[in-house]
Amino acid sequence: LKYLWDVARPNQYGRNLSTVLITPRFPSYPSAHATIAGCSEILLSYFFPTESAKIKNLMKESAQSRLYAGVHFKVDNDEGLRLGRQMGETVVKLMKSQNLNIIQ
Structure with a gap:
């Protein structure tokens, strides 16, 4: 998806912007870090509902x-979280349909 939209990163707009991390050389949108976090949120909340x-x-x-x-x-983070949560919901739905509830 990143190359489909090909969104520049913040330091590509402001060359004087110093970053805390080395900026990756691939497009910014959506944030893969946020996508993984969103998916993890749904999966972990499924297994640990009291901690959701x-x-x-x-x-x-x-x-x-x-x-x-x-x-x-x-927006990279917001949409990454949204995408990850959708992916997590799909996995949880599949696990439920296959009776793969590991925690009984």
């Missing part, structure tokens, strides 16, 4: 770390 609020907050912070580091825009 805490998990959601941790995964949001995980995605935001890339914004603070200067390698992503907010």
Whole structure:
């Protein structure tokens, strides 16, 4: 998806922007870091439902770390989280349909 939209990273717009991390040489949108966080949020919340609020907050912070580091825009993270959550929901739905509830 990154190459489909080919969105530049923040330091490509502002050459004087210093980043905390080395900026990857591939497009910014959507954030893969946030996508993995969103998917993890759904899967971990499925297995640990009593911790879902805490998990959601941790995964949001995980995605935001890339914004603070200067390698992503907010929209990259927001859409990455949304995409990851959709992927997580698909996996949970598949597990439920196959009775793959590991925690009984």
